[in-house]
Amino acid sequence: MTFAMPSLRVYRATDDLAREIVARLVRWGLVLLGLAIVALGVLIAPLPGPGGIPVIVVGLMIVLRNSFYARRQFVKFQRAHPKMVFPIRRLLRREPEVLPVFWQQYLRVERLVLPKRARFAVKVRRRFMRRR
Template sequence: MSSLRHPVADLRASYALARAVRWLLIGLGLVLIVAGFVIAPLPGPLGVPLTVAGLMLVLRNSFRAKRQFIRFQRAHPKIIFPLRRLLRRDPEVMAVAWQSMLRTEKLFLRRPGSRVLKRWRRSIRKRSPL
């Protein structure tokens, strides 16, 4: 006897499987985001990559999360811009880290002459042959 195929049932099964995989990836992304926030205060930069990886999983698999992310990005572009640079295909990790260090220094050292990193960068540029 030949086995009869039911294309409608196959389509429903593949749709249910794809939906289940999508929900599992969203759950895994949320776990990675929470783990990244928990690990972030510890020494070392392990919290940021975990958070970015989790955010990538959630944003690729959840339409509602994408809409909320875009809405938040339009409302607060200065906050989201470094995160968007890390979410690109070829992330500019060092540039984002340097910019965040400069912003942190600017936050704590209000006087323009007391900012160390800015002077350090200028002195390196003067010595550089390029």
Template sequence: MSLVMPSVRGQRATDAATRDLAGRLVRFGLVVLGFLIILLGIAVAPLPGPGGIPVIVVGLMIILRNSFKARRQFVRLHHAHPRVISPIRRLLRKDPQILAMSYHQALKVERFLVPRNLRVVVRGRRLFRRRR
């Protein structure tokens, strides 16, 4: 009986090491996949429409969920530049409010680029509120 116990313990240690190695390989593969998706999003970004941004966010989600170093750097970047990174963090939540976030981003872009008398998004909001 005592001869069986050490072999079982050794087998358990080998199984744990194998599972650990397999987990690391899967995480590494997912990080590589995330980078490839981000590159695809960058390639699609010049096309008309918002096609590149959601693809980049999906790649970023895959990387941040599987890489501890990337998550740590992302948190540091968020502490350094919270106004820039907060929309991305809002998209990375479990239940993202995509329409509300895109509306707020459209308001910010419009405020930055368009003169006051030509702003369309703000006018549309005012019309919507009046109809209620």
């Protein structure tokens, strides 16, 4: 009775080098894809509606996940302006909270743009919360 020995693959330094090169190429490709999506969002932004902003955010998410330099710049910006970056960080999480971020930003814009007597989002929220 003869048993065949399973062949063990010997990993070499060239295999590790090839994996590293492929990983870097993929990372660079994703960064370029993210930058292209950001450029597309900038082109779409002048059109009516909020079409450009979500596209820009998706492109930035791709770039931030794959570029160490962009991530460092983002952290520096976050330390300088934490209130501005917090909503973006909430959207970059694994399970992003899209509706709460949208609502919070809507309230901020309403507070900046409308006088106190013309703001209606807070009144609607209070009316809705009382019914529960």
